[in-house]
Amino acid sequence: MSKLTTSFMTAALLFSFGPPCARPQEAVSPGWKFPVEEYRLRNGLRVVLSEDGSFPLVSVAVVYGAGSIREQRGQIGLALLMENLMFQGSENVSPLQHVNFVQRTGGVLNANTTLDKAAYYETLPSNQLALALWLESDRMRSLQIIPGAIERKKEELLDEYRRRLATEPYMESYAVFDTFLYPDFPHGHPLIGTGEDLKKLTEADVKAFYASYYLPGNAVLSIVGDIQIARTKELVARYFDSVPAGNLVPSPPLPQFEQDREVVRSLKEMLFPTPGFHLGYRLSPLQTGDIYTLRILEYVLFRGRTSRVGTRILKKDLTAYYMNAELEERPGGPALKIFALNNNEVMAERCQKAIVSEIDKLKVGVVSEDELDKAKNLFKLDYLRRLASRVDRALYLAEAAFEDVPVQALASQLEQHMRVNPQAMNSLVNRLFVPRNKVVLNVRVR
Amino acid sequence: MKRPSRLKIRCVLSGVAIVLAGALTPAAAGQERFRRTPPLPDSFRELKLPEITSIPLPNGLTLSVTPRPGSPLVTVQIVILAGERDSPQNLQHVATLTARMIGRGTREFSADDVENMIESMGGDFSVTVFMDYTVLTFHVLAEHLGRALDVLRLMVLAPEFKDQEVSTVKRVYSYELRELEKNPVLTGRRQLLRVLFEGHPYQASTSSWDVIKYITPKDLQAFYTRYYAPNNAVFVVSGDVDGPAVAREVGRRFNSWVRRSVERPPLPPPPVNSKERICFVDQPTSEDAVIFVGNLVMSPASPDYFPFLVLNQVVGGTMNSRLFMNLRESKGYAYEAFSEAEFFGTCGVFCASAKVTSETIHAAVQEIIKEFQGLASEKFRPAEIEEAKSFLVGNLPLRFETLQGYAARLAQVVALGLDAGHWKRITDSLMLVNVENVLEAAQKYLPAVPVVVIVGNRQWAAEALKDFNLVEVYDSTGALKTNLRQGVEK
Numbered sequence: 010m011s012k013l014t015t016s017f018m019t020a021a022l023l024f025s026f027g028p029p030c031a032r033p034q035e036a037v038s039p040g041w042k043f044p045v046e047e048y049r050l051r052n053g054l055r056v057v058l059s060e061d062g063s064f065p066l067v068s069v070a071v072v073y074g075a076g077s078i079r080e081q082r083g084q085i086g087l088a089l090l091m092e093n094l095m096f097q098g099s100e101n102v103s104p105l106q107h108v109n110f111v112q113r114t115g116g117v118l119n120a121n122t123t124l125d126k127a128a129y130y131e132t133l134p135s136n137q138l139a140l141a142l143w144l145e146s147d148r149m150r151s152l153q154i155i156p157g158a159i160e161r162k163k164e165e166l167l168d169e170y171r172r173r174l175a176t177e178p179y180m181e182s183y184a185v186f187d188t189f190l191y192p193d194f195p196h197g198h199p200l201i202g203t204g205e206d207l208k209k210l211t212e213a214d215v216k217a218f219y220a221s222y223y224l225p226g227n228a229v230l231s232i233v234g235d236i237q238i239a240r241t242k243e244l245v246a247r248y249f250d251s252v253p254a255g256n257l258v259p260s261p262p263l264p265q266f267e268q269d270r271e272v273v274r275s276l277k278e279m280l281f282p283t284p285g286f287h288l289g290y291r292l293s294p295l296q297t298g299d300i301y302t303l304r305i306l307e308y309v310l311f312r313g314r315t316s317r318v319g320t321r322i323l324k325k326d327l328t329a330y331y332m333n334a335e336l337e338e339r340p341g342g343p344a345l346k347i348f349a350l351n352n353n354e355v356m357a358e359r360c361q362k363a364i365v366s367e368i369d370k371l372k373v374g375v376v377s378e379d380e381l382d383k384a385k386n387l388f389k390l391d392y393l394r395r396l397a398s399r400v401d402r403a404l405y406l407a408e409a410a411f412e413d414v415p416v417q418a419l420a421s422q423l424e425q426h427m428r429v430n431p432q433a434m435n436s437l438v439n440r441l442f443v444p445r446n447k448v449v450l451n452v453r454v455r
Numbered sequence: 456m457k458r459p460s461r462l463k464i465r466c467v468l469s470g471v472a473i474v475l476a477g478a479l480t481p482a483a484a485g486q487e488r489f490r491r492t493p494p495l496p497d498s499f500r501e502l503k504l505p506e507i508t509s510i511p512l513p514n515g516l517t518l519s520v521t522p523r524p525g526s527p528l529v530t531v532q533i534v535i536l537a538g539e540r541d542s543p544q545n546l547q548h549v550a551t552l553t554a555r556m557i558g559r560g561t562r563e564f565s566a567d568d569v570e571n572m573i574e575s576m577g578g579d580f581s582v583t584v585f586m587d588y589t590v591l592t593f594h595v596l597a598e599h600l601g602r603a604l605d606v607l608r609l610m611v612l613a614p615e616f617k618d619q620e621v622s623t624v625k626r627v628y629s630y631e632l633r634e635l636e637k638n639p640v641l642t643g644r645r646q647l648l649r650v651l652f653e654g655h656p657y658q659a660s661t662s663s664w665d666v667i668k669y670i671t672p673k674d675l676q677a678f679y680t681r682y683y684a685p686n687n688a689v690f691v692v693s694g695d696v697d698g699p700a701v702a703r704e705v706g707r708r709f710n711s712w713v714r715r716s717v718e719r720p721p722l723p724p725p726p727v728n729s730k731e732r733i734c735f736v737d738q739p740t741s742e743d744a745v746i747f748v749g750n751l752v753m754s755p756a757s758p759d760y761f762p763f764l765v766l767n768q769v770v771g772g773t774m775n776s777r778l779f780m781n782l783r784e785s786k787g788y789a790y791e792a793f794s795e796a797e798f799f800g801t802c803g804v805f806c807a808s809a810k811v812t813s814e815t816i817h818a819a820v821q822e823i824i825k826e827f828q829g830l831a832s833e834k835f836r837p838a839e840i841e842e843a844k845s846f847l848v849g850n851l852p853l854r855f856e857t858l859q860g861y862a863a864r865l866a867q868v869v870a871l872g873l874d875a876g877h878w879k880r881i882t883d884s885l886m887l888v889n890v891e892n893v894l895e896a897a898q899k900y901l902p903a904v905p906v907v908v909i910v911g912n913r914q915w916a917a918e919a920l921k922d923f924n925l926v927e928v929y930d931s932t933g934a935l936k937t938n939l940r941q942g943v944e945k
Contacts (some may be wrong), residue, residue, distance in 0.1 A: 016941055063853045065501065066852045108774065109773075113773075113775060114845070114852075115848065115850030135497075140493055315567070383571070386599075390579060397856070
């Protein structure tokens, strides 16, 4: 999932005291200049419209609350399989024709599945809006689930997984690390796993998943671009009003995380080219404004070419030759996840200590205003750059609507980040970056 | 012939299954009539690009400004009219390394200082070196444009080529090129260009990483001195900016950039390949084979350019195009098959590519060549041409939507001196293409004997290589290892 769509939701939630269905609103701020209108159809489908006529394009995103968190034990891979089957034809669209219809117009499309959502999105010339709505509504109401297609897609997913594993040997350690960082099954299991569950999935499993979660009441339709609001509403009503509502979808479970001390584990049984480690912090419970501070903290420590940790371990100490860090925002609280690769185990140990020491420095001292401004400016650049794309904006709005964030909250998002101060950062690091929130997985060479 | 396992379920069978399944679906009878067929589009709205305003500065620097009203970000690009083709002979990659040294320290500031200055203002600086030109790109928050110009001035006008920084840049670039050689698609494409550009300065960009170790800071300094001059550069600004005001700001900072004589004689295009050549690149880790079949075509300034874009679309632009439908859907030879056209200052390269198994290598190559020959001799269906044009016109706004896409195209237009038909009137240029133009382009460019490049594991491809008369075998760095005549080493 793109960074934009995973970001900002929790923050907005913390400040979303307005009614869940605040409707036609104009949200204007230095970062968000786009009018947004939101409403709900009788079948429960939430619709978000945002007009931007600067290019003759329209992006349509349909996001379902149907990620891997909905899978039961023994069903790992079902959400991803479902995503693939959504391109295998519906009542009026034959297999793969969804792709062909969009591509014929010069449009592009994609889909992805995460922990809590499955998102389908396309960008087309704006005069083809009706086509996108026709296609999306057809697979929302009448997906054709055929045993042959299920078996073929399972085979393709497993094949792709095996190929990726051959070229990305650390993919497995990422999955193992998640099971330590998120010990409860719904949150910690991988999208595909070893593939053993996937192989056993049946037509009945797929049909039940589709019938339970691919429902208008569990989805958001987001349309951004060169649209006329009245005409768009007409088209949305035409194609989606008669999609049956289906049963009520329960909220997904919240994550459980209770440990009284730091957890350190090692992984030796897999073949890795060089040693490395995963280091993570579960960052909860959050207080008001914490999420903004965390996002700026991520930039202070890890983002850009001059971040504290990057400079220390990749340029000065040279204890790592690769590092990746991200603030992962999930329902139930974010986590900071760091992965580093090192030339040997001594270096791995030193690198880990260096990262922790850089975090600890923020506990005893405050970050300077200049450094904070740099982090904020980099954050702002990324934020604005992502909003330049209609499809990213559509996904962002879909997520916001999904989380019942009022559109007024969008206007102040950037400003909230710009208000983060050094004291807040110091306080947050002392509160959340503590041993009981820390998980380490050392990756060793066998 | 054995077909790729992943293709065993065929569209026809799936279609039958769908029809049967549809007939049994209760909803089929009850659905609204409008759901049965795709809706018609609304009236088409054309992409409107802003004018490029060019303002010459006294030292020979040209400033080009395009407005992007409402954009909170500004993109500043300095296009240097020298690219990888200008690297000295036997010192390939000098153009790239020189560009990468911009920002790696100046006479007054270290590389870390410069990086800090860039990031402090919310800036993002990158360099891209093409065959004919180099682009230094600076995306920055609009409120910091003045600061960005200050830093850019330092970086471009007073770079230092310190040993330590040059070593770091060389190490990183070598690593990137070695990584590239693990990728069969990139390796294959590079080998195709290497063969097509044999004996031509364009071949410089296709060299392997091993020559980098011979490059010294002096070489980079010399390249910089020779080509980084205001009269050999275009300064491009796009964003919510006022042209005359930007011209003043740029002029104030860059008027000390001293004009000097730059000798860069016009380059003739490389000759079209006319000899049958089958090149095999041995990549022991490959699981499948990747095929490239291609040759040289016209430059983007040619009147055949837009008809050829439409032709490329018909041949292999998408999954609906001829190659995909033939090689994958009809014959089952390939997992995927597409075509692409890449353009440089003096020529273009057109090629088909396909991912296949070892058993289908020969058949797929033959089929691609047959497709090319067929295109040059048959009449195109008007509907096919209109569909291809519709795709290209519909896809245009997507190419310009992002800041990066917009800036890259703008840089290409100013660097290659392309006319308004490539920018403001680009939709018209495509719409004017007709069946006759496309046929003419096909007849002019497709009959030439293409170069064939196959990337795969030599061990498992050994049987397949016997089907070809003469095969040149290379390693992934591009070094010729041996020649095979019907599979046997000569």
